[in-house]
Amino acid sequence: MSATARGSRASSRAAAAEAEAIRPAPGIDLIPRRPLLQRQVDAWIALSPGDRPLVAAGDSVVPGTPLAEHLRDARLVEVAGSGGLRPGDRWRGEESDAARRRGHPPEGELLFESGGRWWVVAGEHSQPIDSPVSGIVREVRPGLGIGLRAGGAALEGALALGGLARGRLELATGADGELLPRALDVGAAGAILVVGARIDAESLTRARAMGVRGVIVATLASKDRRDHLASEGRQHAALHRLPSFAVLVLHGSIRRPISVPAMALLEALAGRDVAIIGKPPALVFDTEGLDLPPDAPDVVHVRSGPLAGQSGKWAGLAGLRRFPGATHLEAGFVRFGEGPPVAVPLADLERLT
Amino acid sequence: MTRDPRAFFALDLGAATTSAALLGRVPDRWRLLGSLSCSSEVPLVAVLARLVERFAAADPELALVLGAGPAAASWPRLTVHSVPPAGLAVVAVSERALGALADVAALTGWRVIAGSAERLDPLSMTKMLLDPDVSSVLVGAGEPPGADERGGLGDLAALAAAVAIRRPELPIILAGAMADQGPRFEARPAQGPGAVVLAPAAAAGVPPGTALRATLEGLRGLADDARRSFARATATLAEALDRRIEAIDIGIDGGVRVVASPRAGQEPAMTAAAVVADAALAPPDPDEEVVDGVVGWSTLPADRHRMRDRLRELRRLPWGDATGDGAPFRLSAARAALERLVAATPDLDALPPADMLVIAGGAWAVAPGPAIALAAADVIRRPGVTQIVFDHARLLAPLGTIEDHDERRVLLADLAGDLLAPLGTVVMPQGMRGGRNAGRLLVHGATGSSELDLVPGGIELVDLPPGESAVAEFEFRDQVRLGTRGKHFAVDVAGGLGGLIVDLRDIPLRLPDRAERRRELLAAWQEALWAGVSG
Numbered sequence: 001m002s003a004t005a006r007g008s009r010a011s012s013r014a015a016a017a018e019a020e021a022i023r024p025a026p027g028i029d030l031i032p033r034r035p036l037l038q039r040q041v042d043a044w045i046a047l048s049p050g051d052r053p054l055v056a057a058g059d060s061v062v063p064g065t066p067l068a069e070h071l072r073d074a075r076l077v078e079v080a081g082s083g084g085l086r087p088g089d090r091w092r093g094e095e096s097d098a099a100r101r102r103g104h105p106p107e108g109e110l111l112f113e114s115g116g117r118w119w120v121v122a123g124e125h126s127q128p129i130d131s132p133v134s135g136i137v138r139e140v141r142p143g144l145g146i147g148l149r150a151g152g153a154a155l156e157g158a159l160a161l162g163g164l165a166r167g168r169l170e171l172a173t174g175a176d177g178e179l180l181p182r183a184l185d186v187g188a189a190g191a192i193l194v195v196g197a198r199i200d201a202e203s204l205t206r207a208r209a210m211g212v213r214g215v216i217v218a219t220l221a222s223k224d225r226r227d228h229l230a231s232e233g234r235q236h237a238a239l240h241r242l243p244s245f246a247v248l249v250l251h252g253s254i255r256r257p258i259s260v261p262a263m264a265l266l267e268a269l270a271g272r273d274v275a276i277i278g279k280p281p282a283l284v285f286d287t288e289g290l291d292l293p294p295d296a297p298d299v300v301h302v303r304s305g306p307l308a309g310q311s312g313k314w315a316g317l318a319g320l321r322r323f324p325g326a327t328h329l330e331a332g333f334v335r336f337g338e339g340p341p342v343a344v345p346l347a348d349l350e351r352l353t
Numbered sequence: 354m355t356r357d358p359r360a361f362f363a364l365d366l367g368a369a370t371t372s373a374a375l376l377g378r379v380p381d382r383w384r385l386l387g388s389l390s391c392s393s394e395v396p397l398v399a400v401l402a403r404l405v406e407r408f409a410a411a412d413p414e415l416a417l418v419l420g421a422g423p424a425a426a427s428w429p430r431l432t433v434h435s436v437p438p439a440g441l442a443v444v445a446v447s448e449r450a451l452g453a454l455a456d457v458a459a460l461t462g463w464r465v466i467a468g469s470a471e472r473l474d475p476l477s478m479t480k481m482l483l484d485p486d487v488s489s490v491l492v493g494a495g496e497p498p499g500a501d502e503r504g505g506l507g508d509l510a511a512l513a514a515a516v517a518i519r520r521p522e523l524p525i526i527l528a529g530a531m532a533d534q535g536p537r538f539e540a541r542p543a544q545g546p547g548a549v550v551l552a553p554a555a556a557a558g559v560p561p562g563t564a565l566r567a568t569l570e571g572l573r574g575l576a577d578d579a580r581r582s583f584a585r586a587t588a589t590l591a592e593a594l595d596r597r598i599e600a601i602d603i604g605i606d607g608g609v610r611v612v613a614s615p616r617a618g619q620e621p622a623m624t625a626a627a628v629v630a631d632a633a634l635a636p637p638d639p640d641e642e643v644v645d646g647v648v649g650w651s652t653l654p655a656d657r658h659r660m661r662d663r664l665r666e667l668r669r670l671p672w673g674d675a676t677g678d679g680a681p682f683r684l685s686a687a688r689a690a691l692e693r694l695v696a697a698t699p700d701l702d703a704l705p706p707a708d709m710l711v712i713a714g715g716a717w718a719v720a721p722g723p724a725i726a727l728a729a730a731d732v733i734r735r736p737g738v739t740q741i742v743f744d745h746a747r748l749l750a751p752l753g754t755i756e757d758h759d760e761r762r763v764l765l766a767d768l769a770g771d772l773l774a775p776l777g778t779v780v781m782p783q784g785m786r787g788g789r790n791a792g793r794l795l796v797h798g799a800t801g802s803s804e805l806d807l808v809p810g811g812i813e814l815v816d817l818p819p820g821e822s823a824v825a826e827f828e829f830r831d832q833v834r835l836g837t838r839g840k841h842f843a844v845d846v847a848g849g850l851g852g853l854i855v856d857l858r859d860i861p862l863r864l865p866d867r868a869e870r871r872r873e874l875l876a877a878w879q880e881a882l883w884a885g886v887s888g
Binding site: 145 | 515516
């Protein structure tokens with residue numbers, strides 16, 4: 001065991017002991033709790049009919065291992081049927097000049113059989129889907145997807161766009177920042193950038209063009225999401241292979257900073273290789289040597305409302321309170337820094353374990 | 354279960370909201386002692402502890418009599434669950450056949466994804482059926498199949514059978530003439546996961562569609578399904594109160610509409626219900642129609658993109674950000690959801706109007722009672738006099754789980770006054786001519802009489818507190834429809850948090866096309882019943 005790891009464990013134990021000594025004010029059990037990190041990460045890599053899996057259940061994979069070949073130009077071909085075949089099986093046609101003249105690709109995937117003939121999904125252009133993480137393949141279902149138990153831990157987000165991505169984590173802005181297109185250059189190629197509170201579609205397009213592998217952002221507005229997806233669709237329609245690019249949205253659609261605990265984690269991960277997966281939407285990383293002391297038992301985080309993104313200390317129940325908008329909500333007192341306690345709706349708060 | 358214990362909990366465990374109510378026998382009838390609603394992420398044990406603690410603080414003597422303390426954790430519970438609707442892929446050969454199937458399926462609580470062989474190529478249709486969000490497949494055809502279907506039945510069945518091989522866990526429902534294609538699915542079990550179910554055609558039953566609806570509802574149901582219990586409790590409530598009742602529940606994942614009337618003379622009791630996933634407060638991926646609906650009811654100046662963002666946030670954190678703009682935004686989303694529910698259930702509109710409208714569901718959780726009454730009156734526009742009440746403690750669905758009919762009826766009769774918070778009475782005449790004055794209203798209440806002019810196009814409010822009743826005499830200048838046609842009406846009205854609401858606006862409601870003017874008008878009406886919402 002390394003000295004660093006021993007030191008990390010000792011400091012975590014100390015933090016845990018300190019946490020044990022703090023007894024929060026009553027009522028904190030009405031604040032939802034969730035883990036900041038998922039210690040078991042079951043990723044699902046979706047496949048379409050025609051995609052060819054390259055791994056089998058039980059296989060070990062490392063970052064970069066090809067999991068499947070994605071068919072970029074899937075189309076239907078009708079071929080003569082033969083016995084003993086099932087939907088999802090691979091089909092291989094004759095490689096003759098006559099077949100080529102008929103426009104029949106050399107291979108494909110059986111879709112369904114009707115009237116003695118099979119419909120086959122085939123194409124000529126494919127691109128590999130590489131594993132962004134190390135792990136074990138749990139199941140492979142042609143046309144549906146590949147289940148993978150990833151090693152390490154995950155920070156779950158609200159949404160992920162794009163494919164799978166892996167790269168070195170870099171902090172491009174602070175938790176409440178915003179990245180403008182002109183701030184992006186090729187120096188960030190290969191990186192997964194943390195870009196603060198929000199990003200627009202133009203910056204995402206430029207990030208992809210500069211070779212950035214992924215973006216982690218607190219929020220992404222629906223308009224930028226739509227524009228980015230349209231841009232990605234156009235890129236993928238071109239028949240040249242593109243490196244994968246993924247966007248992980250941590251908190252939602254309406255602008256707010258990256259939450260304090262998520263930002264602390266991202267700061268700790270800066271410089272390390274991390275991966276973005278789409279299902280579940282999450283950032284996956286190796287926890288080796290990562291020291292993340294747990295929250296004290298009285299720490300609460302504001303996840304929505306005007307104070308979203310802030311963290312404070314629980315100071316007890318405030319009862320039913322009237323808030324702006326003439327709304328009466330169950331609330332609790334939270335002390336932010338050295339200031340006086342502030343009443344916050346209970347539903348805007350959460351605790352992290 | 355309610356005969357022996359002195360107290361019990363009624364729990365409605367929704368996808369977004371946990372509602373807990375404490376009921377006790379005081380001294381010889383059941384009363385609601387307290388209730389608490391909060392985000393479903395909060396552990397139930399914490400919710401119940403807080404509820405009991407509050408009750409004990411409010412009435413220590415009664416708490417002692419009922420034994421409210423640590424032992425309260427073991428009190429019996431009536432529990433219902435509502436879970437997000439599962440995805441049902443509906444496929445047919447032709448668009449015509451598909452429309453009939455999808456219309457029936459949309460009323461059964463499934464989230465329907467539909468496609469026909471006429472519109473989708475086999476690859477697109479296979480992808481649709483392999484989507485992990487699809488948890489059952491309905492493959493249907495007419496009985497007998499139409500001329501536009503016959504040629505494609507075999508291919509469609511072959512495609513579905515191929516999908517069934519790839520996804521052996523996927524239940525397949527073969528409806529109408531498609532049942533003849535059953536042999537293609539022979540490898541499938543008759544029951545359990547991945548079963549093949551034979552169902553009637555979309556048009557089967559009286560009225561048409563009821564037979565397939567029954568099959569689809571049966572396949573969806575949980576044992577303690579909140580929506581099914583809600584319908585059953587509404588029927589029992591109609592019987593207990595001897596009134597025709599319409600009940601509406603809007604939740605984060607769908608809406609329920611029930612119309613129930615008690616037996617009257619030779620007429621048997623009647624209950625009609627529909628569960629509509631599209632009437633969710635915040636659908637998972639709001640399309641343009643959903644967003645436009647919310648924009649149309651919004652009092653906030655937000656563009657469509659911003660409104661979509663808010664709907665997505667509402668879906669993600671249904672209880673979050675409920676202050677400031679968040680409060681009226683929720684009510685706009687609730688109105689839009691209610692509008693979708695009403696539009697999806699025209700058959701229920703055709704039934705005789707209800708005497709009482711029960712509003713329920715998490716969509717209304719943060720709005721004050723009078724604003725809820727206005728929201729209902731904005732959308733459900735039928736000429737007549739309707740008392741609007743609110744199932745504020747979300748008791749109806751849990752009470753609907755009581756199997757014994759007599760016991761359920763007694764309990765609902767005992768609790769009706771507690772579980773139904775009176776929001777007010779809405780009087781909605783139809784057929785007034787425009788102008789400055791359409792007539793006069795004289796209200797004779799317990800504490801005196803009041804008189805006001807009736808101005809078409811607006812809302813008149815008469816203060817009539819909960820528990821009070823009055824007689825409202827209307828004298829219209831012209832003939833109007835208010836149940837029947839006439840100029841002079843005297844109706845009994847019950848008070849509520851919003852009092853007597855005389856709604857002189859158009860039926861159906863016509864709003865200005867200009868967004869700014871529409872927002873101003875909606876805000877002015879809302880402000881009258883929700884003081885301080887704009888500030």
